Amino acid sequence: MSNLTAVRVHGNSKDSPAKIVFTGSKICGSGRFSNVYSTMMIVPEEMRVAIKNVWSTTEDARMQTEDCAEVQILSKLYHPAIANLLYYFTRDGDTESQKLHCLVLDFMPADMAKLRESGVKFDVLDAKVYSYQLFSAIAYLSSKNVVHMDVKPNNIVINHETGLLKLADFGNARRLDSEERRGPSYQVTRFYRPPELLFGCEHFTCAIDVWSVACVSFEFIANSTLFKARSTADQISLLIDVFGYPSDDDIKGMKIRRPRVGRKKARTIEKFTSNILDSVMYEMLNKTLVYNPTKRLSADEVLALPFYDAVRMRPPLKRSNGGSVPEIIVTYLQKKLAERLGNSREAH
Numbered sequence: 377m378s379n380l381t382a383v384r385v386h387g388n389s390k391d392s393p394a395k396i397v398f399t400g401s402k403i404c405g406s407g408r409f410s411n412v413y414s415t416m417m418i419v420p421e422e423m424r425v426a427i428k429n430v431w432s433t434t435e436d437a438r439m440q441t442e443d444c445a446e447v448q449i450l451s452k453l454y455h456p457a458i459a460n461l462l463y464y465f466t467r468d469g470d471t472e473s474q475k476l477h478c479l480v481l482d483f484m485p486a487d488m489a490k491l492r493e494s495g496v497k498f499d500v501l502d503a504k505v506y507s508y509q510l511f512s513a514i515a516y517l518s519s520k521n522v523v524h525m526d527v528k529p530n531n532i533v534i535n536h537e538t539g540l541l542k543l544a545d546f547g548n549a550r551r552l553d554s555e556e557r558r559g560p561s562y563q564v565t566r567f568y569r570p571p572e573l574l575f576g577c578e579h580f581t582c583a584i585d586v587w588s589v590a591c592v593s594f595e596f597i598a599n600s601t602l603f604k605a606r607s608t609a610d611q612i613s614l615l616i617d618v619f620g621y622p623s624d625d626d627i628k629g630m631k632i633r634r635p636r637v638g639r640k641k642a643r644t645i646e647k648f649t650s651n652i653l654d655s656v657m658y659e660m661l662n663k664t665l666v667y668n669p670t671k672r673l674s675a676d677e678v679l680a681l682p683f684y685d686a687v688r689m690r691p692p693l694k695r696s697n698g699g700s701v702p703e704i705i706v707t708y709l710q711k712k713l714a715e716r717l718g719n720s721r722e723a724h
């Protein structure tokens with residue numbers, strides 16, 4: 377049993393650090409600078425949580441946990457489709473100078489990559505339910521001017537029994553102070569990296585997450601990776617093969633120099649994927665997988681597409697495991713509707 381002192385996030389800002397007690401812990405994932413454990417928190421509240429232990433590097437050995445970029449970003453966010461930060465605390469690491477920054481997060485039993493590796497195949501309804509939650513997570517992020525920058529199957533945690541999903545790993549996330557911001561263009565794991573970043577754009581917007589979520593949505597539907605190339609150059613060739621050479625308008629919208637690659641006629645996403653999907657799915661992909669970020673649908677607009685009609689059905693449809701489409705989605709829709717009605721009332 378571990379007995380520590382932690383800061384509660386989203387509580388009263390004057391809350392002083394409180395006693396936090398966990399019992400039993402099992403590693404459930406790891407990254408370059410972290411280990412993630414599943415554990416039972418018993419004080420101050422009883423719930424299963426994930427603890428992400430991020431070890432400090434020599435350069436940031438003196439940094440306080442509250443100043444870590446991931447803690448800074450997550451403490452201002454709260455959404456049902458996000459692995460929310462609940463508490464944080466600091467622990468000693470293996471060496472005297474090393475510290476562990478510990479993030480207590482909402483827990484989910486598996487990530488999408490592990491589910492796929494274990495042989496789980498998502499049916500069309502589940503694919504829509506998961507894709508919907510991902511788009512609602514990034515719609516929320518964009519309303520907060522935050523871009524996740526690394527949407528990929530390992531960073532999507534799921535409870536496949538309930539059909540609930542949460543976007544995790546905000547280690548690369550950024551706040552866009554003005555509408556756009558300079559940054560290195562090699563961010564976002566290659567298969568899910570949008571064209572503007574592949575072509576070297578340094579002024580990106582929240583539209584980059586839309587591209588990544590569209591790629592992951594295809595993966596939920598088709599159970600295979602959409603754009604899978606071995607290098608950045610191959611990834612670019614693949615996109616040119618599917619979408620053709622970008623037009624002058626696209627180049628302007630992506631804020632890039634004219635790419636020095638061979639010109640090709642677009643093969644179309646339908647031909648590239650051997651026409652395996654139905655028309656509403658292609659409509660979603662064709663409106664999100666667009667070179668020009670200013671012409672890509674926003675996450676909020678994607679949520680209104682007919683592709684998600686099945687997710688909006690009342691009473692909620694039954695999933696193949698006998699459970700219903702999660703109520704949380706319906707709640708989110710009602711909230712959105714109330715917001716829209718509120719806005720239109722203000723406008724009149």
Ligand SMILES: Nc1ncnc2c1ncn2[C@@H]1O[C@H](COP(=O)(O)OP(=O)(O)OP(=O)(O)O)[C@@H](O)[C@H]1O
Binds near residue numbers: 408409428485531544
């Ligand atoms: N909230 C959570 N609930 C359950 N499992 C989680 C949770 N957060 C992370 N994991 C698991 O831990 C793994 C690593 O977590 P995360 O991606 O946050 O670490 P990271 O150090 O930032 O990784 P990377 O070096 O790949 O960026 C995830 O792939 C996932 O399997």
